[in-house]
Amino acid sequence: MALLDSNRAAASPKAPGAVPRRVGARRQDNLTAYLMIAPMVVLLGVFVMWPLAYSVYLSTFEISFYKAPKFVGAQFYKYVLESADFWHSILIGLSYALLVVPTGIVIALLLASFIKTLSKRVAAFMKVTVYLPAVVSTVIASVLFTFMYQDAGVVNWFLSLINHAPIAWLNSPQWALPAIAVPGIWLGFGITTLILLAALLDIPDSYYESAMLDGANFFQRLRYITIPLLKNVLLYLFVTGFTLAIQMLDLPLIMTNGGPTGATTTPNFYIFNSFRELTPYATSYSLTASLLLFVVLGAISIVIFRLIRSDKAVDG
Amino acid sequence: MPRRRSTLALAISAAVAASLALSACGSGGGGARTEGGKTVITFWQQKFEDYQQAWFKKQVDAFNASQDKVKVDYQVQPADTWAQKLKAAQAAGKAPDVQTTSYGNIPAAVTNGELAELDGLLPASAFDDIKDNVKSFVTFNGKRYAYPMLVEPSTVLYYRTDLAAAAGLDPKNPPKSWDELVQWSTKLTTPKVKGMTIASAAPDLAWSSWGLQYNACGHLPIADDWSKANATDPCYEKLLQLYKTLYQGGLMPKTPKVGYADGASYGQGEVAMMAGGSWVVGQLKAEFPNMISKTAVAPFPSIDGDQTKTTATLGGWTLTVDAKSKAKQQAAQFVQWLLAGDPAIMADFFKTSGFSKYTVRTSVDQALAGNPDASSDPFMKTISTKVVPYGKQEPAYPYDIALAFGTAVESAMKGTASIPDALKKADEKINDVIKKQSLAGTQPRR
């Protein structure tokens, strides 16, 4: 339960050293807090927790909506956990996330730092421009990139300039995953850039000014000022980035059909594929697989929360 | 720690209790939906080619106008989300009264009790009209659960007569054996045009290679009673070798833009030959009309050149009535009017499809016999006399088995496993499916 630990500094009165000084630090605002979280708690209760509990309940049956469902206990959990294909898909999801998330964040961070230096009008132009890929639906992006990866496509044309033989990008086991990661980055870096830009703009210029007086170069300023102050936002970006990337479905679905030989079968593609069959077995199996994916995602996030501890950060 | 766990446990058990209450009050009561004295039935059609949507709309309007007891509420549903939409609707007790169901999905739906038995709902004469080889597609334990609409062979060879002639090949004499197919593909491959296109991704190979699995071995990679896998039969090695030669020899595009069911690469002239379903005829006529005069069709080549061996399975669509429908009689009335009624209605459909699909009713054949467009269509003649008669029914086993074999073909093509290893892996996978889904002895059509 590292999710809880990440919050300990702010929440636990048992760790006085970590609690920043503040008015009424130990005072509890139960009523106000409950009122503030109530709408969210109720909505999640009705539209997420209720369906989730119902799904967990259903997963212990071989679901038929026509015949009396057959109770099978944890049988489907056993089947999914035993399936090499399921674990392989998790591995693919993780590899995809590792390709997409850190790269995306680094590009976005560099881009955001760059936009910050621009004049107001150019910056306005860039803020809109970097976001535009996100406006395009994944379907369109998939088609476009499939084009560029054709045997005689743009990418292979560049290769031919350096006298390299064309590569079957989407159909060779080692290249397919990186090839779909590129549109994955392209689609996502706009929002990441804006988030980082908003966060960068919050760092007082005075910090940088004094660092520059001390002779710190760009990378030193990044290392000692920017990144520590962006910790809270970076935690958010890594956690949401990983959860979203592992769940990628559209790109493999449209670009590679999960292939070649499973090289781009992400967990959601695997689940989607098992769901195509309309048998009770398939319905129960894919439901159970998606519940287990939930557990895996939760576990990965706990790891990230542990790696990037997010405390109540800056104090003036 | 312990306290936290107990609060979580408490919350979870409360939520489970709530969901139990929810599932208990599941099926709502009440009768069929009515509107202005008419019984309303819902009809879901899976989205196909554009002309089909237009045709269904026209016929539903005609049916609604033809009588004043039943009103059909016609809804087109996208294919990519069909499974989610249908399962969700079934879970909430809101499945449509009538829906399009493919032959392949009937067995599972019957086993699960989703389909209403049609024998009592449609007159026996309606079923007498269906051709004998298709009757078995919709019959289980002597009872009928679907009314067939059409058949489409899954695999036909399309080839460019102009390119064949230019390459010194005789367009009148298309390849008959796999060896000849490879020779043709080799001669037709130029830097700009590939010789051939065929499925290369496991999910497509899973179903599009059924006909060739029959062709290579005379059976599918599973014992007839579904008791064990049969994928290591050496005859399959030749089938995988064919796919491997086409792919690794650079005779087909290595990065296809569209799936097997879409004939766009052929239509755009990027390949000289194509393995494709009969429905591609309709696509070519609608979207690439200038290809028609340069195109000929032939039965797909056979392992040894014997063209009376199966090379295609007959896929296709039926209409089914939901077992929980509250207006089964009215639903069946609509199905009968549309599919089993006046032969002119279905004759109109096949004409609209550019004769890319084939009727299952003797009376519709007769109605079409008088139609000059039909009798003069070159594609139709070849496909209906040389492919359809040798076509086999699609297997009734779960998709996982088909996918296991499709994966074996793909691994061989892309070189991630040797042919014997790929087949061995498929064999193991199929046995695993048989065990987990308790399939042994459950083949519904025996």
Add this chain to the structure above:
Amino acid sequence: MPVGTFRRAGSAMLVVLIAVSVLFPLAWMAIAGFKGKDEVLRSPFQFFPDMWRWSNYTAILKDHTFTRAMIVTFVGALIFTVLSLVVNSMAAYAFARLEFRGKRFWWVYCIMPMFIPTMAILLTSFVVVSKLGMLNTMAVLIIPGVASAAQMFFLRQYYLNFPIAVEEAAMIDGANRWQVFLRVFLPQSAAPFVVVGIASYLAYWNAYVWPILTITDPSLTQIMQFLGTFRSDRGNDWGMLMAGSTLASLPTVLLLLIFQRYIVNGVRISGMK
């Protein structure tokens, strides 16, 4: 100043490079909208159409289903965005700045939905909304997604960064928590609100599966449902799809142009010094 000129040229080139790599695909999409049905996928790659035909664009613009889908989706997306900002920012403030009993439990409860794959609750969510009688209403499109763990998490991370001194000052002046939230935090949330607001707006705008499951009433058809009608396994109408997607992206681009100005130097910290 040669160094300055050099740097300026460098950054100008970078701006152009980024803009091209981003805009090229979009230009391709817009121009593909002028192509015929069989022209879009043609190889070798061709950027411009054989002939500029306006028929795709005019056909879509004349189609009342399209106009209606645009309006209905736009209104829905705006309501959705505003509601989700209200609900999530309140919870975010509570989790970032308040102490209360059971905080850990509720934190896990509110953050957990972020890790739930859609497929895990798709069928059962449908059952729930159908029991609640919400099918075929705007409510079913808007309400279930309003509470968003990811958005709340983002705003909470942002509020964690707020200097404590600001809060202290307000509370010394006698403000209660609600007043601190409304008068101190909200006015300074423009930048994060724009960032997550646009993300919410887009999530609503691009939703495909959920509207297909829950909406059958043609008067409520959402824009992605409409664009989906140009796609199928057996051939896609690429020209129409590209033209439709181009037109459908315009409102979002317009909103971006309007709201980008709020992503600027934070006033609160600099104002404090």
